[in-house]
Amino acid sequence: MRIRIVDAFTDRPFAGNPAGVLLLDAFPDDDLLQRIALEVNHAETAFTHRLPEGGEADWALRWFTPATEVALCGHATLATAHVLHTTGAHRGPVRFATRSGVLVATPGADGSITLDFPTAPLTPVEAPEGLAAALGAEPLTVLDTGPAVGDLLVELADEKTVRQLAPDHKALAAHSPRGVIATARADDPAGAYAFVSRCFFPNVGIDEDPVTGSAHTALAPFWSERLDRPVLTGLQASPRSGLVRVEPRGDRTLLSGRAVTVIEGELLAW
Template identity: 55%
Template sequence: MDAYVVDSFTDRPFAGNPAGVVLLDEPADSTWMQHAAAEFNHSETAFVVVGGPAGEAKPLRWFTPTTEVDLCGHATLATAHVLGGEQRFDTRSGELGCSVREDGMIELDFPAQPCSPTEGTGVLSALGQLSDEQVEHVARSESDLIVELSDASLVRQLRPDMSALARVPGRGTTVTARGDRPGVDVVSRFFAPSVGVPEDPVTGSAHCALAPWWAERLGRTELLAEQASPRGGTVLMRPHGDRVALAGHAVTVLRGALSDGARAPLSR
């Protein structure tokens, strides 16, 4: 099986979010895929079946080092980059489309995740010493908590208690604020220690909630978001109805093959 490591949401190697991509001729066993994802040890590894009928959506699944997830942006971008941009994938979140923009970015067609207000006592204490004046809003999307802070510098300086964050219900926590640099509309960071990802470098799926959230607040339909992790990366996002377009570049940094001893058993 061909296997790759791709840095997503960046135009240079060793930045953005690295994802493993494994090409399968036929579906593989879930336990085997989980072990393989733990071996790659990236925040997500994508497994895509490329041996099916031409023209049909390709089955695609994503695994963190510890669990399977319902939606992953950067590993989908990485898979489309490996396969050649224009793709349709059959996933646990429905059919997802990928296309290539004129500027060379790969654009993902993902479901939007609107947010509703919620209490934030547990998550705020896990994030550190934040005053009431520093916290603008706390909301919940389908997958995550969203914490909007008053200033991007607070987002950049956060040092969360990962053990406490792991006890917060949901997949993870997105902390966000208005952009503080020219051309950057939104700043965010994403933490998901409960699914084996303490801090994700660039989280495409989190922007399914950030896109409608910030489009409403900033009065714009296309926004550039910076995820301010140590590696860093950018996501161009555009909400439209119940969908979100997420776009970014990707760079292949490793290409190889899984050895015969690591061959995937067939899914039963």
């Protein structure tokens, strides 16, 4: 069984967010999928198989962290679409049947891929007691992102504060189902990126996720309204770093980025 490691939301190897991608004939039992994801040991491993023609989707898609299956994942969806297109397994827009409904990935003429994802609903909440201490910075604004994403979106004072965060991951785990999205306006919002973010997900086995597509379904409407811009680019300022172009469209958000296949090999235990 072929397995590929793809760096997503980047145009160069060893940046962005790596994901394992496996094209299957059918899904095996969940325990095997989880053990493979643990062996790959990236933020997510994506498993996909072709569906019969004539349905609402072309491929079934599931995502596993090293610890659990998740309901929504942007970078591994981008990585999977990249593999389907570069291997010739699928041409044109691809419709994925997922736990979050049908998600469409459309290749662009410039080599990018655009994902059509559900927009996360944002609800202002009071900052939970202990959040500032766990994060290591005082929140300006805190919003709940709803059950599909499962994070707290926390606005901080400035880009420098986001970049310098060194949170207590164990303490952060008490504050939301998945984790915390920390964000701030870019020092130069008119430059290459309009906002920065970092994502900490201790409850799914990921202390810091390098680049998080699903988080941008919350970041997109938040910053589009704040900056009064319909289309903008965010920088996820993890050590690997990556750029996500976002365009909120009501209850849907378009996420665009590039991907690079870095490793291709054979999964022998199957």
